[in-house]
Amino acid sequence: MSNYESIRGTRVKYLTSDPTLDSSTEGQVWYNSTTGTNKALVQIKAWSSGGSLGTSRYDIGGTGTQTAALGAGGYGGSLRNNTEEYSGFTWTAGGNLGTARYGLGMAGTQTAGLGFGGFVTGPTNSTEEYDGTSWTSGGNLGTGRRNIRGCGLQTAGLAFGGNFPPGGPTGRTEEYNGTSWAEQNDMANGREWLSGFGIQTAAIAAGGTPTPVGTSCESYDGTNWTSVNSMNTGRFGLAAGGIQTVGVVFAGSPSPTATEEWDGTNWTTSPATLATGRTQLGGAGTQSAALAFGGKPPPSSGTTATEEYNSNINAITQAAWSSGGNMNTARGYFSGFGIQTAAVAHGGNLSPGFTTAVEHYNGTSWSNQTSLPATYSGQGASGTQTSGLVFGGSGGPSNPGIKSDTFEYNGSSWTSGGAMGTGRSIDQGRSSAGTQTSALGFGGYAPGGARSETEEYDGSSWTAGGALPAARNHHGGSGTQTSGLAFGGMSPGLVSTGLAYDGSSWTSAPSLVYAVRNAGAAGTSTSSISMAGSTTVPLNTTTNSQGYDGTSWTSNPTLATARRYLSGVGTGTAGLAVGGQPPASNATEEFTGGTSVTTASTLTTS
Numbered sequence: 320m321s322n323y324e325s326i327r328g329t330r331v332k333y334l335t336s337d338p339t340l341d342s343s344t345e346g347q348v349w350y351n352s353t354t355g356t357n358k359a360l361v362q363i364k365a366w367s368s369g370g371s372l373g374t375s376r377y378d379i380g381g382t383g384t385q386t387a388a389l390g391a392g393g394y395g396g397s398l399r400n401n402t403e404e405y406s407g408f409t410w411t412a413g414g415n416l417g418t419a420r421y422g423l424g425m426a427g428t429q430t431a432g433l434g435f436g437g438f439v440t441g442p443t444n445s446t447e448e449y450d451g452t453s454w455t456s457g458g459n460l461g462t463g464r465r466n467i468r469g470c471g472l473q474t475a476g477l478a479f480g481g482n483f484p485p486g487g488p489t490g491r492t493e494e495y496n497g498t499s500w501a502e503q504n505d506m507a508n509g510r511e512w513l514s515g516f517g518i519q520t521a522a523i524a525a526g527g528t529p530t531p532v533g534t535s536c537e538s539y540d541g542t543n544w545t546s547v548n549s550m551n552t553g554r555f556g557l558a559a560g561g562i563q564t565v566g567v568v569f570a571g572s573p574s575p576t577a578t579e580e581w582d583g584t585n586w587t588t589s590p591a592t593l594a595t596g597r598t599q600l601g602g603a604g605t606q607s608a609a610l611a612f613g614g615k616p617p618p619s620s621g622t623t624a625t626e627e628y629n630s631n632i633n634a635i636t637q638a639a640w641s642s643g644g645n646m647n648t649a650r651g652y653f654s655g656f657g658i659q660t661a662a663v664a665h666g667g668n669l670s671p672g673f674t675t676a677v678e679h680y681n682g683t684s685w686s687n688q689t690s691l692p693a694t695y696s697g698q699g700a701s702g703t704q705t706s707g708l709v710f711g712g713s714g715g716p717s718n719p720g721i722k723s724d725t726f727e728y729n730g731s732s733w734t735s736g737g738a739m740g741t742g743r744s745i746d747q748g749r750s751s752a753g754t755q756t757s758a759l760g761f762g763g764y765a766p767g768g769a770r771s772e773t774e775e776y777d778g779s780s781w782t783a784g785g786a787l788p789a790a791r792n793h794h795g796g797s798g799t800q801t802s803g804l805a806f807g808g809m810s811p812g813l814v815s816t817g818l819a820y821d822g823s824s825w826t827s828a829p830s831l832v833y834a835v836r837n838a839g840a841a842g843t844s845t846s847s848i849s850m851a852g853s854t855t856v857p858l859n860t861t862t863n864s865q866g867y868d869g870t871s872w873t874s875n876p877t878l879a880t881a882r883r884y885l886s887g888v889g890t891g892t893a894g895l896a897v898g899g900q901p902p903a904s905n906a907t908e909e910f911t912g913g914t915s916v917t918t919a920s921t922l923t924t925s
Contacts, residue, residue, distance in 0.1 A: 332348070332349040332350065333349070333350050333352060334349050334350065334351055334352065335351070335352050335353050336351065336353060337349075337351060363629070363630070364578075364589050364590055364591040364628075364629070364630045365591050365628075365629060365873065366578070366591050366592065366593050366594060366611075366626045366627065366628050367626065367627050367629070367832070367871040367872065367873045368594065368624075368625070368626055368627075368815075368829055368830050368831065368832055368871055368872050369405070369407075369408075369610070369612075369625035369626060369627045369829055369870075369871055370405070370408055370409035370410055370625055370817075370827055370828065370829050370830070371410070371623040371624060371625055371816065371827065371830055372390065372403055372410050372612055372613055372623040372624075372625060373401070373403055373410055373411075373412060373623070373827075374393075374395060374399065374401045374403070374623070375395050375613070375620075375621040375622055375623045376392075376393030376394055376395035376399050376401070376421075376613050376621050377393060377394055377395070377421075377597075377598075377599040377600065377613055377614050377615035377620075377621045377622075378392075378393050378394050378421035378422045378438075378466070378599045378615075379391070379392060379393030379399075379421070379599075379600065379601040379612070379613040379614070380392050380393070380423040380424060380425035380434055380437070380601060381425055381558065381600075381601030381602050381603045381610075381612065381613075382425040382426055382427055382428070382429075382432055382433075382469075382603055383405070383427075383428055383429045383432070383603045383604075383610075384428075384429075384603060384604050384605070384608070384610075385407060385560075385603065385604040385605070385608040385609060385610045385627055385628075386405075386406065386407030386608075387404075387405070387406070387407070387428065387429040387430075388404070388405035388429060388601075388603040388604070388610050388612070389402065389403075389404055389405075389413070389425070389427075389428070389429045389432045389449065389603070390402070390403045390404075390405070390410070390601045390612055390613065391403075391413075391416055391423070391425065391432070391434050391449075392416055392419065392420045392421055392423045392434065392437060393421050393601075393613060393621075394421040394621070395620070395621045396620065396621075397419075398419035398420060398421060398438075398439065399419055399420075399421065400415040400416040400417075400418070400419035400420075401415060401416075402414055402415060402416060402449070402454070404429055405429075405603075405610065405612070405625070407870065408828070408829065408870060409826065409827050409828065409829075410612075410625070410827075413449070413451075413452070414449070414452050414453035414454055415454070416434060416447060416454050417445075417447055417454050417455075417456065418439060418443065418445050418447070419439070420437035420438055420439050420443060420445075421437055421438050421465075422436070422437045422438045422465035422466040422467065422481075423435060423436050423437030423465075423467065424436050424437075424467040424468050424469035424478050424481070425469055426469040426470055426471045426472060426473065426476040426477065426478075426495075427449070427471070427472050427473040427476065428472075428473070429451065430449075430450065430451035431448075431449070431450065431451070431472070431473040431474075432448070432449035432473060433446070433447075433448055433449070433457070433469070433471075433472075433473045433476045433495065434446070434447045434448075434449065434454070435447070435457075435460055435467070435469065435476075435478055435495075435500075436460055436463065436464050436465065436467040436478065436481060437465055437467070438465035438466075441463075441484070442463040442464045442465045442481070442482065442483045442484065443463045443465075444459040444460035444461070444462065444463035444464075445459060445460075445463075446458055446459055446460060446495070446500070448473055449473075457495075457498070458495070458498055458499035458500055459500070460478060460493060460500050461491075461493055461500050461501075461502050462483055462489070462491050462493070462502075463483060464480075464481030464482055464483040464489060464491070464511075465481060465482050465483075465511070466480075466481050466482050466511035466512045466513075467479070467480055467481030467511070468480050468481070468513050468514060468515040468524065469515065470515050470516050470517050470518065470519075470522050471495075471517070471518045471519040471522070472518070472519070473497065474495075474496065474497035475494075475495070475496065475497070475518070475519040476494070476495035476519060477492070477493075477494055477495070477515075477517075477518070477519045477522055477539070478492070478493045478494075478495070478500070479491070479492045479493075479506060479513075479515060479522075479524055479539070480506065480509070480510050480511055480513045480515075480524060480527060481511050482511040487509070488509040488510050488511045488527070488528070488529060489505070489509045489510075489511075490505035490506030490507065490508060490509040490510070490544075491505055491506075491509075492504060492505055492506060492539070492544070494519055495519075503542070504542065504543050504544065505544070506524060506537050506544045507537060507544060507546060508527075508532040508535050508537070510524075510526075510527030510528060510529070510532045510535070510555075511527060511528060511555075512526075512527055512528050512555040512556045512557075512571075512599065513525065513526050513527030513528075513555070513557075514526055514527075514557045514558055514559035514568050514571075514602070515559060516559045516560055516561040516562065516563075516566045517539070517561070517562050517563040517566070518562065518563070519541065520539075520540065520541030521538075521539070521540065521541070521562070521563040521564075522538070522539040522563060523536060523537070523538055523539075523547075523559075523561075523563055523566055523581065524536065524537045524539070524544070525550055525557070525559065525566075525568050525581075526550060526553065526554050526555055526557050526568065526571060527555050528555035528556075530553065531553070533550075533553030533554055533555055534549035534550045534551070534552070534553035535549055536548065536549055536550060536581075536586075538563065539563075547584075548584065548585055548586060549586070550568065550579055550586045551579060551586050551587075551588050552574045552577050552579065552588070554570075554571030554572055554573060554574050554577070554598075555571055555572055555598070556570070556571045556572050556598030556599040556600070556614075556615075557569060557570050557571030557598070557600075557602075558570055558571075558600050558601060558602025558611055558614075559602050559609075560602055560603055560604035560605050560606065560608075560609035560610070560628075561581065561604075561605050561606045561609075562605070563583070564582070564583035565581065565582065565583065565605070565606045566580070566581040566606055567579065567580050567581065567589075567605075567606040567609050567628065567630075568581070569593060569602065569609065569611055569628065570593055570596070570597050570598060570600050570611060570614060571598050572598040572617075575593070575596030575597050575598055575616070575617065576592040576593040576594075576596040577592065578591055578592060578593070578628065580606055580630065581606070589630070591628065591630075593611060593626055594624075594626060594832060594833075595614075595616055595622060595624040595626065596616055596617070597611075597613075597614030597615055597616045597617075597622060597624070598614060598615050598617070599614055599615045600612060600613050600614025600615075601613050601614070604628070606630060607629065607630045608627070608628070608629055609627070609628040610625065610626075610627055610628070611625065611626045611627075611628070612624070612625040612626075613625075624830075627870075627871055638866070638875055638876055638892075638910070638911060638912045639876055639910075639911055640864075640876055640877070640878050640879060640896075640908045640909065640910050641908065641909050641911070642879065642906075642907070642908060642909075643680070643682075643683070643895070643907035643908060643909045644680070644683055644684035644685055644907055645685070645905040645906060645907055646664060646678055646685045646897060646898060646905040646907060647676070647678055647685055647686075647687055647905070648667075648669075648674055648676040648678065648905065649669070649898065649902075649903040649904055649905035650664075650666075650667035650668060650669055650670075650674055650676070650898050650900075650903050650904075650905075651667060651668050651670060651882070651883075651884035651885065651898055651899050651900030651901070651903050651904065652667055652668040652696045652697050652884040652900065653665065653666050653667025653668070653696055653697075653698070653884075653886055653898060654666070654667075654697075654698045654699065654700040654709065654886050655700060655886040655887070655888045655895075655897055656700040656701055656702050656703065656704075656707045656708070656709075656888065657680075657702070657703050657704040657707070657888055657889075658703070658704075658888065658889050658890075658893070659682065659888065659889040659890075659893040659894065659895045659909060659910075660680075660681065660682035661679075661680070661681065661682070661703065661704040662679070662680040662704065662888040662889070662895055662897070663677065663678070663679055663680075663688075663704050663707055663728065664677070664678045664680070664685070664886060664897055664898065665677045665678075665691055665695075665698070665700070665709060666691050666694065666695040666696055666698060666709075666712070667695075667696050667886075667898065668696045668715075668884070668900065668903070669903050670900050670901060670902055670903040672715075673694035673695070673696055673714075673715035673716070673717070673718075674694065675690040675691040675692075675693065675694050675695075676690060676691075677689060677690055677691060679704060680888075680895070680897075680907070685907070688731070689731055689732050689733065691709075691726065691733060692726065692733055692735075693714060693717070693718040694714060694715040694717050694718045695709070695712040695713070695714060695715070695718070695722065695724075696712055696713050696715060696744075697711070697712045697713050697744035697763075697764075698710060698711055698712035698722075699711050699712075699758075699760045699763075701752060701753045701754055701755065701758045701759070702728070702753075702754050702755040702758070703754075703755075704730060705729060705730035706728070706729065706730070706754070706755045707727070707728035707755055708725065708726070708727055708728070708736065708753075708754075708755040708758050708776065709725070709726050709728070710723075710724065710725040710726070710736075710739055710758070710760055710776070711723065711724070711725075711739055711742065711743050711744060711760060711763065712724070712744055713744045720742070721742045721743055721744055721764070721765050721766060722742050723738040723739040723740070723741065723742035723743075724738060724739075725737055725738060725739060725776070725781070727755055728755075736776070736778075736779065737776070737779055737780035737781055738781070739760065739774055739781050740772070740774055740781055740782075740783060741765060741770065741772045741774070742765060743763040743764055743765040743770050743772075744763050744764045744765070744792075752796050752797055752798040752799055752800065752803040752804070752820075753776070753798075753799050753800040753803070754799070754800075755778065756776075756777065756778035757775075757776070757777065757778070757799065757800045757801075758775070758776035758800060759773065759774075759775055759776075759784070759796075759798075759799070759800045759803050759820065760773070760774050760776070760781075761773040761774075761784075761787055761796065761803070761805060761820070762787055762790065762791045762792055762794055762796075762805065762808070763792050764792040764793075768790065768792075768811075769790035769791055769792040769809060769810065769811065770790055770792065771786045771787040771788075771789060771790040771791075772786055772787075773785055773786055773787060773820070773825070775800055776800075784820075784822075784823065785820070785823050785824035785825055786825075787805065787818065787825055788818070788825055789810050790810060790811075791805070791808045791809060791810035791814070792808060792809055792810075793807075793808045793809050793836040793837050794806060794807050794808025794809070794810075794836070795807050795808070795835075795838055795839075795840025795847075795849050795887070796840055797840055797841055797842040797843060797844065797847040798820070798842070798843055798844040798847070799843070799844070800822065801820075801821065801822035802819075802820070802821065802822075802843075802844040803819070803820035803844065804817060804818070804819055804820070804828060804842075804844050804847055804867070805817065805818040805820070805825070806818070806828070806830075806831055806840070806847075806849060806867075806872075807831050807834060807835045807836060807838060807849060807852075808836050809836055812856070813834045813835075813836055813854075813855075813856055814834050815830040815831040815832070815833060815834035815835070816830050816831075817829050817830050817831065817872075819844065829867070829870070829871050829872055830872065831849060831865055831872050832865050832872050832873065832874050833854060833863070833865070834854065835849060835852040835853065835854050835861075835863070835865075836852055836853050836856075836858075836883075837852045837853045837858070837883040837884050838850055838851055838852025838853075838883070838885075838887070839851060839852070839885040839886055839887030839896050839897070839899070840887045841887035841888050841889045841890065841891075841894050841895070842867070842889070842890045842891040842894070843890060843891070844869070845867075845868065845869030846867065846868065846869065846890045846891035846892055846912075847866070847867040847890075847891045848864060848865070848866050848867070848875065848887065848889075848890070848891045848894040848910060849864060849865045849866075849867075849872075849887075850864045850878065850885065850887050850894065850896040850910075851863065851864065851878055851880075851881065851882050851883060851885055851896060851899065852883050852885075853883045858883060860881040860882050860883050860899075860901075861881055861883075862877040862878040862879070862880065862881045863877055863878075864876065864877065864878060864896075864910070866891050866892075866912065867891055868891065875910070875912075878896055878908050879906075879908060880899070880904060880906045880908065882898075882899030882900065882904055882906070883899060883900065884898075884899050884900050885897060885898050885899030885904070886898055886899075889910070890912075891912060892910075892911070892912025893909075893910065893911065893912065894909070894910035894912075895907065895908070895909055895910070896908045896910070
């Protein structure tokens, strides 16, 4: 059997504490005898999903940072004047451009932006300035052009490249002083659909078309452009973020998922790839925190997809699933509540048949408890092992119909609570949140199809809350009555979209990494998990899981048992996946989330 010494030629260091950790020691491996862990310093590079744009489009302009970005213009069936602002979580509408256009260049910040050039009825030289609320006219470019790029600030902007028929792709460069543009020395290679990043006196231009300049890069010093090392992957329609010495480029054709990092001298291909391959997108941010939005995923006509790129050195203990004790009754399409070490499972479908069985989990094994008053499946659930709530559901042959029943649980017995206003199958997932005295039920299925109603429980009765923007069922839910999440499901087709509830209304939230239905779900509004489920229609069963950290969803390690219609309990870092079907399962798996501590990466625990 190979060991580290035979492979690397050195032994793993045996230390009582972690060494000083920074990027200069990347790749170092050691054993921490105090914590009993093997550790290695590695760079974590990954794309994760962010909140979707409100308007699907490509050839969109972008500027700003990952948590304060600005997107404007573009094309989505027609010229767009829409402006949207990104908070690091969601996009909101800003003031419209005075002139709708696509292929424009942008510079500046979310509250002091600059938009210039682009295509209207032909290439335009129009410039507009944004103050965080509205756009006003600025000085015109000397040369009107489309598919242009820019960087810098509103009062010190740089515009370069683009296309101005009949001249074609150009290397023309102009500087903006907050009032007017002045022409500078041209790039060596005329090009359009290129990317760029930096400031007015220190910029990089990368990629573009026509070929062979797809890999070509040039550096600007405020006076002249100089050729520098080429990218590894030639492409056009790409986006970028960063400064002259530390940058990143991503997407573009013909490599729509590729990412490369620039260190001021060389390009390195990142192992992270975009989930949504695309070209002609918007970009913003830095090498360690970039943003990709909109664009054209071949062969579609546009997307709202937003993804965040992070390249950091973190101390991460690997997330993992492990086997727990099996339930006494195998079942699917049921619900549960509580935490990983003190959970309750109740009711469900035996395939065939229904059950009233209730079980407690203590972190190791399940024990039978007082049964439900009648058979139910697909109920909503919330609360703890000693103070729980179940509601709605389908009764089965011995208790026919879609139900509005509510039951309160004290850890040993069930009592009736106030009935829901709308009887429905809330789904096993659970499409519910909160506690016994402050619960939330939303969506689900009732005669006639999927539902959009939201109801709030105060410990005795249900009242109507803000409805979902669109009916959905078979979705996941987590959080509390005043800070809830809904994600995935059917609406009416399979969706990945997320929604957030503030106690009165639903707004957009980050989307799942991939669309899923009939998954287990659990957690809080800042720490949630989606477990297994179906990712296709007709239904399949998967072992996939996804985690939410309050900002974005990322892929988790996979479960050992593929299933759908399972129950989820706990949080995004201490979850429990229980049961499921087909066939009816009694399998229990425990999830331990990764932890970020300092600047190392924990690979295994001894």
